[in-house]
Amino acid sequence: MVYTAPRLIDLNAKSRLLRGCRKILVxxxxxxxxxxDVYKRxxxxxxxxxxxxxxxxxxxxVGFKLAGMLRRGVYEEVSVLTVDGSMHCTQLHWMVEEVFKIMNPENVKRRHFVxxxxxxxxxxxxxxxxSRFLSRVEKLLKKGSL
Structure with missing residues:
Protein backbone atom coordinates (compact mmCIF):
# COMPACT_ATOMS: atom_id res chain seq x y z
CA MET A 1 0.00 0.00 0.00
CA VAL A 2 1.08 3.52 -0.77
CA TYR A 3 0.20 6.56 1.32
CA THR A 4 -2.68 8.51 -0.20
CA ALA A 5 -3.71 10.99 2.50
CA PRO A 6 -2.24 14.49 2.33
CA ARG A 7 0.39 15.58 4.81
CA LEU A 8 -0.91 18.39 7.02
CA ILE A 9 2.34 20.33 6.69
CA ASP A 10 2.07 20.36 2.87
CA LEU A 11 -1.39 21.92 2.66
CA ASN A 12 -2.23 25.57 2.31
CA ALA A 13 -4.26 26.77 5.32
CA LYS A 14 -7.25 27.31 2.99
CA SER A 15 -6.56 24.36 0.73
CA ARG A 16 -9.30 23.31 -1.67
CA LEU A 17 -8.91 19.84 -0.11
CA LEU A 18 -10.34 21.26 3.11
CA ARG A 19 -13.30 23.12 1.60
CA GLY A 20 -16.48 21.42 2.68
CA CYS A 21 -14.61 19.51 5.36
CA ARG A 22 -16.14 19.88 8.83
CA LYS A 23 -14.12 17.29 10.74
CA ILE A 24 -10.33 17.19 10.58
CA LEU A 25 -8.48 14.03 11.53
CA VAL A 26 -4.86 14.65 12.47
CA ASP A 37 -9.38 -0.71 8.56
CA VAL A 38 -9.33 1.77 11.45
CA TYR A 39 -8.20 4.55 9.14
CA LYS A 40 -10.99 3.77 6.66
CA ARG A 41 -13.65 3.79 9.40
CA VAL A 62 2.68 21.31 12.47
CA GLY A 63 0.94 23.12 15.33
CA PHE A 64 1.40 26.51 13.68
CA LYS A 65 -0.01 25.15 10.41
CA LEU A 66 -3.01 23.61 12.21
CA ALA A 67 -3.69 26.91 14.00
CA GLY A 68 -3.70 28.69 10.62
CA MET A 69 -6.16 26.16 9.24
CA LEU A 70 -8.47 26.52 12.21
CA ARG A 71 -8.37 30.31 12.01
CA ARG A 72 -9.19 30.40 8.32
CA GLY A 73 -11.71 27.57 8.02
CA VAL A 74 -14.97 26.55 9.63
CA TYR A 75 -14.72 23.22 11.42
CA GLU A 76 -16.88 21.32 13.88
CA GLU A 77 -14.22 18.95 15.16
CA VAL A 78 -10.51 18.25 15.24
CA SER A 79 -9.58 14.73 16.25
CA VAL A 80 -6.25 12.98 16.65
CA LEU A 81 -5.73 9.31 15.81
CA THR A 82 -2.41 7.67 16.63
CA VAL A 83 -0.81 4.41 17.60
CA ASP A 84 -0.76 4.05 21.38
CA GLY A 85 2.69 4.17 22.94
CA SER A 86 4.53 5.94 20.13
CA MET A 87 6.65 8.68 21.65
CA HIS A 88 6.35 10.73 18.47
CA CYS A 89 2.60 10.27 18.10
CA THR A 90 1.95 11.23 21.72
CA GLN A 91 3.19 14.70 20.82
CA LEU A 92 0.33 15.08 18.32
CA HIS A 93 -2.18 14.84 21.15
CA TRP A 94 -0.26 17.40 23.20
CA MET A 95 0.08 19.67 20.17
CA VAL A 96 -3.66 19.75 19.50
CA GLU A 97 -4.33 20.55 23.17
CA GLU A 98 -1.77 23.37 23.00
CA VAL A 99 -3.32 24.82 19.82
CA PHE A 100 -6.75 24.78 21.47
CA LYS A 101 -5.35 26.31 24.67
CA ILE A 102 -3.80 29.19 22.72
CA MET A 103 -6.62 29.76 20.23
CA ASN A 104 -9.72 28.58 22.10
CA PRO A 105 -11.62 28.12 18.82
CA GLU A 106 -15.32 28.54 19.52
CA ASN A 107 -17.67 25.71 18.63
CA VAL A 108 -14.86 23.34 17.62
CA LYS A 109 -14.84 20.05 19.47
CA ARG A 110 -11.61 18.13 19.92
CA ARG A 111 -11.19 14.40 20.47
CA HIS A 112 -8.30 12.03 20.99
CA PHE A 113 -8.09 8.41 19.86
CA VAL A 114 -5.36 5.78 20.09
CA SER A 131 0.44 12.41 30.30
CA ARG A 132 2.30 15.61 29.52
CA PHE A 133 3.31 16.11 33.15
CA LEU A 134 5.50 13.33 34.49
CA SER A 135 5.11 14.60 38.05
CA ARG A 136 1.34 14.05 37.79
CA VAL A 137 1.82 10.58 36.37
CA GLU A 138 4.21 9.78 39.21
CA LYS A 139 1.66 11.02 41.76
CA LEU A 140 -1.05 8.84 40.21
CA LEU A 141 1.26 5.84 40.29
CA LYS A 142 2.08 6.42 43.95
CA LYS A 143 -1.64 6.70 44.77
CA GLY A 144 -2.23 3.40 43.02
CA SER A 145 -4.50 5.03 40.45
CA LEU A 146 -2.52 3.59 37.55
Whole structure:
Protein backbone atom coordinates (compact mmCIF):
# COMPACT_ATOMS: atom_id res chain seq x y z
CA MET A 1 0.00 0.00 0.00
CA VAL A 2 1.08 3.52 -0.77
CA TYR A 3 0.20 6.56 1.32
CA THR A 4 -2.68 8.51 -0.20
CA ALA A 5 -3.71 10.99 2.50
CA PRO A 6 -2.24 14.49 2.33
CA ARG A 7 0.39 15.58 4.81
CA LEU A 8 -0.91 18.39 7.02
CA ILE A 9 2.34 20.33 6.69
CA ASP A 10 2.07 20.36 2.87
CA LEU A 11 -1.39 21.92 2.66
CA ASN A 12 -2.23 25.57 2.31
CA ALA A 13 -4.26 26.77 5.32
CA LYS A 14 -7.25 27.31 2.99
CA SER A 15 -6.56 24.36 0.73
CA ARG A 16 -9.30 23.31 -1.67
CA LEU A 17 -8.91 19.84 -0.11
CA LEU A 18 -10.34 21.26 3.11
CA ARG A 19 -13.30 23.12 1.60
CA GLY A 20 -16.48 21.42 2.68
CA CYS A 21 -14.61 19.51 5.36
CA ARG A 22 -16.14 19.88 8.83
CA LYS A 23 -14.12 17.29 10.74
CA ILE A 24 -10.33 17.19 10.58
CA LEU A 25 -8.48 14.03 11.53
CA VAL A 26 -4.86 14.65 12.47
CA UNK A 27 -3.54 11.14 12.03
CA UNK A 28 -0.15 9.56 12.56
CA UNK A 29 1.28 8.95 9.08
CA UNK A 30 1.79 5.23 9.62
CA UNK A 31 -1.84 4.56 10.59
CA UNK A 32 -3.01 4.59 6.97
CA UNK A 33 -0.74 1.64 6.16
CA UNK A 34 -0.44 -0.15 9.51
CA UNK A 35 -4.13 0.02 10.48
CA UNK A 36 -6.02 0.53 7.20
CA ASP A 37 -9.38 -0.71 8.56
CA VAL A 38 -9.33 1.77 11.45
CA TYR A 39 -8.20 4.55 9.14
CA LYS A 40 -10.99 3.77 6.66
CA ARG A 41 -13.65 3.79 9.40
CA UNK A 42 -12.72 7.37 10.33
CA UNK A 43 -12.61 8.54 6.72
CA UNK A 44 -15.92 6.81 5.97
CA UNK A 45 -17.52 8.61 8.92
CA UNK A 46 -16.72 12.02 7.45
CA UNK A 47 -13.25 12.90 8.70
CA UNK A 48 -10.77 14.63 6.38
CA UNK A 49 -7.44 12.96 7.16
CA UNK A 50 -4.29 15.05 7.41
CA UNK A 51 -1.25 12.96 8.18
CA UNK A 52 1.71 13.88 10.34
CA UNK A 53 4.93 12.07 11.19
CA UNK A 54 6.77 13.85 13.96
CA UNK A 55 9.88 11.86 13.13
CA UNK A 56 10.03 13.92 9.93
CA UNK A 57 8.31 17.19 10.90
CA UNK A 58 8.73 19.43 13.92
CA UNK A 59 5.75 19.65 16.26
CA UNK A 60 5.90 23.47 16.33
CA UNK A 61 5.63 23.69 12.54
CA VAL A 62 2.68 21.31 12.47
CA GLY A 63 0.94 23.12 15.33
CA PHE A 64 1.40 26.51 13.68
CA LYS A 65 -0.01 25.15 10.41
CA LEU A 66 -3.01 23.61 12.21
CA ALA A 67 -3.69 26.91 14.00
CA GLY A 68 -3.70 28.69 10.62
CA MET A 69 -6.16 26.16 9.24
CA LEU A 70 -8.47 26.52 12.21
CA ARG A 71 -8.37 30.31 12.01
CA ARG A 72 -9.19 30.40 8.32
CA GLY A 73 -11.71 27.57 8.02
CA VAL A 74 -14.97 26.55 9.63
CA TYR A 75 -14.72 23.22 11.42
CA GLU A 76 -16.88 21.32 13.88
CA GLU A 77 -14.22 18.95 15.16
CA VAL A 78 -10.51 18.25 15.24
CA SER A 79 -9.58 14.73 16.25
CA VAL A 80 -6.25 12.98 16.65
CA LEU A 81 -5.73 9.31 15.81
CA THR A 82 -2.41 7.67 16.63
CA VAL A 83 -0.81 4.41 17.60
CA ASP A 84 -0.76 4.05 21.38
CA GLY A 85 2.69 4.17 22.94
CA SER A 86 4.53 5.94 20.13
CA MET A 87 6.65 8.68 21.65
CA HIS A 88 6.35 10.73 18.47
CA CYS A 89 2.60 10.27 18.10
CA THR A 90 1.95 11.23 21.72
CA GLN A 91 3.19 14.70 20.82
CA LEU A 92 0.33 15.08 18.32
CA HIS A 93 -2.18 14.84 21.15
CA TRP A 94 -0.26 17.40 23.20
CA MET A 95 0.08 19.67 20.17
CA VAL A 96 -3.66 19.75 19.50
CA GLU A 97 -4.33 20.55 23.17
CA GLU A 98 -1.77 23.37 23.00
CA VAL A 99 -3.32 24.82 19.82
CA PHE A 100 -6.75 24.78 21.47
CA LYS A 101 -5.35 26.31 24.67
CA ILE A 102 -3.80 29.19 22.72
CA MET A 103 -6.62 29.76 20.23
CA ASN A 104 -9.72 28.58 22.10
CA PRO A 105 -11.62 28.12 18.82
CA GLU A 106 -15.32 28.54 19.52
CA ASN A 107 -17.67 25.71 18.63
CA VAL A 108 -14.86 23.34 17.62
CA LYS A 109 -14.84 20.05 19.47
CA ARG A 110 -11.61 18.13 19.92
CA ARG A 111 -11.19 14.40 20.47
CA HIS A 112 -8.30 12.03 20.99
CA PHE A 113 -8.09 8.41 19.86
CA VAL A 114 -5.36 5.78 20.09
CA UNK A 115 -5.10 2.36 18.53
CA UNK A 116 -4.15 -0.24 21.12
CA UNK A 117 -3.86 -3.85 19.98
CA UNK A 118 -6.12 -3.09 17.01
CA UNK A 119 -8.82 -1.47 19.15
CA UNK A 120 -9.68 2.25 19.01
CA UNK A 121 -9.82 3.85 22.44
CA UNK A 122 -11.02 7.41 22.99
CA UNK A 123 -8.77 9.31 25.38
CA UNK A 124 -10.03 12.15 27.57
CA UNK A 125 -8.52 15.65 27.50
CA UNK A 126 -7.58 15.08 31.14
CA UNK A 127 -5.57 11.96 30.30
CA UNK A 128 -3.75 13.80 27.51
CA UNK A 129 -2.94 16.66 29.90
CA UNK A 130 -1.84 14.32 32.69
CA SER A 131 0.44 12.41 30.30
CA ARG A 132 2.30 15.61 29.52
CA PHE A 133 3.31 16.11 33.15
CA LEU A 134 5.50 13.33 34.49
CA SER A 135 5.11 14.60 38.05
CA ARG A 136 1.34 14.05 37.79
CA VAL A 137 1.82 10.58 36.37
CA GLU A 138 4.21 9.78 39.21
CA LYS A 139 1.66 11.02 41.76
CA LEU A 140 -1.05 8.84 40.21
CA LEU A 141 1.26 5.84 40.29
CA LYS A 142 2.08 6.42 43.95
CA LYS A 143 -1.64 6.70 44.77
CA GLY A 144 -2.23 3.40 43.02
CA SER A 145 -4.50 5.03 40.45
CA LEU A 146 -2.52 3.59 37.55
Missing amino acids: VGRCVEVEHP FVDSGYCPLTVCLEAEHVNM IHEGEVIEISHEAVKA
